[in-house]
Amino acid sequence: MFKPINRFIDFLNRKNVILFMGITLTILIIIVAIFAPYIEPYNPTKMELSQKFIAPCSKYILGTDHLGRDILSRIIEGSRVSLLTAVFVVGISVFIGLTLGLISGYFGGAVDMVLMRIVDVLLAFPTIIFALALSTMIGTGQINLIIAICCIQWTRYARVTRGEAVMLKNAEYIDAAKTIGNSNLSIILNYVFPNVISKIIILASLDMGTIILYCASLSFLGLGAQPPSPEWGVMINEGKDYIQYAPWIAVSPGIAIAVCALAFNMLGDGLRDMLDPRMKETVRTE
Amino acid sequence: MENLLEVKNLNVSFLMGKRKIHILKDVSFNIEKNEVLAVIGETGCGKSVTGSAILHLLPENAEVGGSIKYNGIDITNIHENEFRPYRGTEIAAVPQSPSTSLDPLMKVGKQVSECVTDKKYKYGEHKKQLKESIINIFSKLKLPRINEIYDDYPCELSGGMNQRILISMGIVTKPKLLIVDEPTKAIDWALRKEVIEVFQDLKKERRCAMLFITHDIAAAKCVADRIAVMYCGQIVEIGYTNDVLNNPKHPYTKGLIASMPSRGFHVMEGYMPSFADLPIGCRFEPRCSEKTDNCSKYEPQMINIKNGYVKCFRFKL
Amino acid sequence: MKFRKIMGILITSALCVSALAGCGSSTNVSSSAAYSTASSSVSTEAENTSDEKVLRIAFPSTLTSADVTNSTSATMLKETAGVAETLVYADSNFKLQPMLATEWEMTGDNTWVFKLRDNVTFHDGTPFNAKAVKWCIERSLKENSELAGTTYIQSVEVIDDHTVQFTTSERTTDLPAAMSYVGTAIIAPSSVDKSGSFILPIGTGPFKAESFDETTGIFTAVRSDNYWGDINTSVTKRIVKSMPDASARSLAVQNGEIDIANDIPFSDLETLENSNNTNVSKFNTARTYFYEYNMKKDLFKDERVRKALIYAINKNEIVNDVLFGVGGVPKGILMDNMPWANTNVDTYEYNPDKAKELLAEAGYKDTDNDGYLDKDGQKLTVKIITFTKRPGCPLIAQATQGYFANIGIDASVKVMDWSAMNELIKKGDFDIALNSATSAYVPTPAYYLDAYYVHNNIGYKNDKLNELVEKCKATDKMDEKYEYSKEAQALGQEDACIYTPVLYGAVFAVSKNVTNFEFNAAAHDFIVPYNTDLK
């Protein structure tokens, strides 16, 4: 009776299903975001007050909101906002974190000292509160939100990169490379960087999911994107007032966020399984 | 003499994904009571897997074939619950790599006494007596500060000291068979002699049989009654210590002995083949200096000699 | 070895204990307080059946204090709890009526004399007199930053036991109106202890403060035996519960936990109207939503453009469909039933064709057929900014965006918090701003025009209007005030630089047990009249 289940589990164990699903979903989301204007059944910002609060039906698959806008179209349009934001945040943070982490780890000394203390301070603070404080300070809006989250997020990459760089700095083959007469820059680029990058890729893909959640949370609190932007967090916030009357307004954007975050989480999880040897099962032969 | 352990045609393979990788092939040997059998060979040839297989401690994805008989009872496929009483009490193990084989968060004394207290039904010793007997063992192993060491964590002791703690864990239950895995690997040269002496004493005083896994031929020579030479998951030659060392029959044994520093340090050419990609014929064929045409086509058969066997086409009785 | 470990544990536990002790002291106080209120709210059902009749009111903001120096709690004390009263009050026709003061007179350019009611005592029996008024107003002036600019009071002098004189920082004819503002509610000097810290408000109203829980924001007041006026209600106790979340208020009424709640989510109206135990009432309020054009921009220097954009907006549809019928379209700038409201002005009723016509006259035509109007090769785009706090703002702005799109104007909407919007308006970094303000903050004909037409940040200036408002402020004759105000309104409406499309609507969910509940648009926020009764 359990045979099919067992075979399925066996299949799960052998293939990196999570990674496969992650990649598929991610590509799907990216396609949706790129071709959003062609996929949207209606104009996402067009109001049709006579069509407001229509429950999901065949005409409006996910229903309409309080201003008669088609929710599905808005969600599709919103994927661009979320994805772009996450890509920017991760890209900028990785760049800053990687650069500073490499410098700090490879050269050490006072730079390392100062940088790591800054990292300590920034990490001594729950990300969301810091982003929250910062984004209110520098004003609301999506760009400010990106800046605010980048301010904290780079520390994660800096710390990981530095750790790896410190470890590699003392490795014998780096010493060898030095004695041959390679410059510091070429050692960093040719030896240290390739060793760090796989860890950074795992971290970055996991972070994409987290950042989509952060942005949505902050927008939900009214600190990120603002209406009428079809950002998912904003849509949930708008729908919150109608949960009794028209629950679908708040429900579907949440699922969109979750699917997006799930895609990147699975991608990161799968990549970790594949790239991080620590997690692999090893067979003791000796 | 009666056989304490009889291993016949032991086959071990690991399931890696959908592929099956054969590690041990038709390994057969026996150990008599109070006899020390040394297994020598290169790193990665399957020595430790043999030990683990006897202890039923192979990873989950392992498949075991053939038969292992202990005291005449077939223990190859008996259930974990039935086998557990054998471990520690009948068959004990002294693991390799002292740095990782001790629980870092438990005091060493407790780790040693644990071997006994978990089987109180058998050893009705009181805590105090137990501690005394452990300290007694410590002192026999020439550990310093024996009373304090009992309450130390492994990280507070040196590698050699930890190795001796591991040995004491193996012998505290007075087992009939001791599987010793690379006892001299982590020990510096000065201590090596002492550790070897400990095993010699063990054999004399406690009268326990041993499966002495090592790549240290000199150590094997001092301790073992017989030597089994293992290559790539197979025993290629087994026989009395003196016979094997002084009159090696298998080309691999010859090479191994020649590579000993005392014998001139002539290192063999080539590497052991990967288990995933084994040659069809004799596994040693690619490196063998005395190979014939048959060697690459057929597997050599076991040829019995006095108290052992050889697997080689070149060997003639 | 052992020593280190034990020490580590000791230090850790010491740290933990000290941290817990730090907050523990307050935990005890607040938790006991919370329990007492929890039990009281649980027992209200039972009490209602015996001789106690409890009116439970939801208050729409967070309450952190019960002191009149905090405007929010002053509103609560005066208008929802009925504990503290002001010297003057404005009735629902925006006429000033005597409250704690019986008469008032402007005695000099900067002085006003108020005669106090003489049969009044505070709840603790201490007499209500000029000294108490002086103490209270001076304290509020110091603590409440709002009062200085609202009342212009500089100092208070005691003339005799029941006469006070207020000296203002500049000449004002509107002090009596300002004295109806909640921030000037009077409490007794005995409300504070010897060190000056506030305990409970001791007022003169028909209800006497009983308790206030700072953590949960629950205020209770019981009927006072010695109220100076006549009231007719069987309610013996009022519980005011701070519930800043609109959906929570609505649910509390539906579940019968609350008798009166205001500002409930528009979308719950249908549910509440169909419910067996609640009534829904909607009223227009004196609060306006108003559009401001950036007059520093050339685009809006053209009157036709300004008016066209107003014609483009379907105000009635906004009220009915976007705001669920909550609110109203005014016939002028102000709420129609304000006695000084000029309802005889052009309201630029929805007429998209006229809008297009006017824009075409101004030179805006769709020459490149992209669906958007343009002039000199420039697409007509406007940036609408608005703020979050008033629930209607984002909705009205987004609806406007839609109406503008219909006539070919590409509009963007930005929603931000009010201070940020104010900053942008000051900097001139916007096209159209949707703002909101109450026109009865000080219930006087000059106030709203002065605050939002004369003193604007958008660069609008009409000398004639300013002059009329000055005259309105200067005279102390009411009918003259009305006249000047009406004239000024006509000018303002004709200029169409600031425009009121919609009035803020008050919506109440009231339990069917509640009787005699009347709305007063002149009240600062919302009022639960003293005579509100329970079946």
Add this chain to the structure above:
Amino acid sequence: MLGYLIKRIVIVFGVLWMVSTLTYFTVHVTPGDTATAILYSIGGENAVSEKNIEHVRDKLDLNRPVYLQYFEWVTNSFKGNFGTSYKYNKPVLYMIKLRLPNTIKLGITAFLISVAVSIPLGIISALNHNRIVDHLSRIFTLLTSSFPSFWIAIIFIIFFALKLKLLPVSGMDSPKSIVLPAITLSLGMMAPIIRMMRTSMLDVMGQDYIWVSRAKGLKESAIIWRHVLRNAIPPIITVLGLQIGHILGGAVIIENIFSWPGVGGLLIDAINAKDTPMIEGCVLVVAFGYTFINLVVDIIYACIDPRLKYSGEGK
């Protein structure tokens, strides 16, 4: 040990000082007039008039240079005086003391729930490595870390409060009120704990000393309890410490949705009102709580793991 402790405490204070300075100056550098924000927060749009703005500036001395205000604030903070909230006109410390117990109550409940769920789940999935339970728990982990907490909160409200009418929607009037916010908050922090517990267990189970303890003939249960769990716990403690930060951050959102009167709501109000002393106070409390808990975690860690004393700090 003592030296280590002193060093750590110095770092805690350093962090607090830097965090507070950072926030102090960002608050002041930000565009927008403080007086306007304060007036708006106390009296709405109508309260903002030129006369009132002037009054507020005079009263709060906002016209002084920022660095002077900062120095005064720092000296007062050292005396334990965090100033008076602009918005509430009450001492900052008083307001925080009023609200903090609620946040702690919510936080501890959520923490206990998530620990009670995720540690056993992590252990179970490690013990059933690559079996159905493990896969199910992995799916659970992925889901909990993918759904936004505020959305889950809304779904909970729809189901448990509106449809089933089992639990209150918001506030903290009855003991039942804590259920929804605590569960929502705890869900968000489960994933890292489960994942860490599982990895940590698997890591330990692959260690040589576990093989050795099997070779000793110990019972499986004894191996799990005595060796695996004991060695798997230290990394978990670190993760738990980090999760406290998640609680503090998540509480801001959760308190907002459920109208839970905690520090989170206070902070958001303060930020909106540009109530500098209050923002500073809340930020300091959060940062202090976070660093303090991590200090405690490190001390516990040092007590559990004998290796640290020798490698990390020397004898």
